[in-house]
Amino acid sequence: MSESNSTVWPSLRVSDWQDTRETLHMWLQVVGKIRMAYAPLLNHWWQVTLYVSARGLTTSAIPYDNAVFDIEFDFVDHRLVIRADGGSTRSVALAPKSVAQFYDETMRALDELGLSTRIQGRPNEVEVSIPFAEDTQHRSYDPDAVWLFWRQLVRANKLLNEFRAGYVGKVSPVHFYWGAMDLACTRFSGRPAPRHGGGAPHCADWVMEEGYSHELSSCGFWPGGGAEGAFYAYAYPEPAGYADHPAGDGYYDRDLGEFVLPNEVVRKSNDPDAVVAEFLRRTYEAASTLGDWDRDALECDPYRWAQRRAATRWSRR
Incomplete structure (x- = not known):
């Protein structure tokens, strides 16, 4: 294998980041559900997804009444960034913390930007669905x-x-x-x-x-x-x-x-x-x-x- 291959195709063993992966999965669901709360239904749920960006994963633009905002997981500086169309921003540190803490910090950041939001408060497509506000089990971040x-x-x-x-x-x-x-x-x-x-x-x-x-x-x-x-x-x-x-x-x-x-x-x-x-x-x-x-x-x-x-x-x- 060439050096270029090892750079382009990083090795990340599934077993080495299980706890972090499970925590990140829950954080992603919180943000995905925020997008889902406002975006109009598209066929096959295309309106709820995230997209690869130059720094991580982004919601793209989310409508909010007559305004717009977006949310990006910045995996370079390890922060969640919320940007409102008026120029105001808030960020939440991506660091070892429980899903409950991440959920609280994210919803409070939205409130501070005048983007008060309610979502379905528990994850989908997982065998054990712990409400976000109560999930202190998942708290790893590598x-x-x-x-x-x-x-x-x-x-x-x-x-x-x-x-x-x-x-x-x-x-x-x-x-x-x-x-x-x-x-x-x-x-x-x-x-x-x-x-x-x-x-x-x-x-x-x-x-x-x-x-x-x-x-x-x-x-x-x-x-x-x-x-x-x-x-x-x-x-x-x-x-x-x-x-x-x-x-x-x-x-x-x-x-x-x-x-x-x-x-x-x-x-x-x-x-x-x-x-x-x-x-x-x-x-x-x-x-x-x-x-x-x-x-x-x-x-x-x-x-x-x-x-x-x-x-x-x-x-x-």
Whole structure:
């Protein structure tokens, strides 16, 4: 493995930051629910997600009456920054502290900015759902581990966006779901899907029905599924033969019901970007070909204007 690979693909063992990961997960849910309180409903809950930024994860702009604000997890200086459109800001230190303390400090910061907010006060999609205001169990924060996780997301975000570019059908942004704590991108066939059965812990079945209302092929990066996290891919509904389709250096995990490409496999390869691209391509092909999608109408060449763009003279003036 080259030095450049070790820099671009940091090693962060899942077992080494479990306590921090669980605490951060709860903090992310608090902020995600703040966005959810104000953003209008978009298909598949796209309005609730976070996005990779140059310093961490951001909500993007959140409407508040006639105003707007945003919230960013700054994983460089390790603080939560809340910015109002009038120029006022507040910050909450990201440091070892309980979820209850983080929740209290964040809600008080919003109050001080005139952004008084009420949210559903307990987490979703986790087996044990402790109300945020009462959660003194989760209180770990390792800034080095969080920084490494963010660097994993930065790289995954780049590759998922490159993959997304080859599709003109309905496709989600590359966005971070705080419920399961994964960075995801989803392509859709355009056809409705069978009603989803739900079953996510502490999450109403109708929520999952909205998320899986149409046929899809989803992929992303998740801090699980391998010793250092993993890229993943799944289809809903899963077509016959899907699990047996080749997936490059990945494999189908029957317990998870999805394809998995461990980060350590990517990191140690001679060409990590190509390994991920091959995994994403093959798993999408499994869903779209076996599911009889209209691929000619849905796919595009992301380099279709490359020659024209190359011929354009770019200037700073």
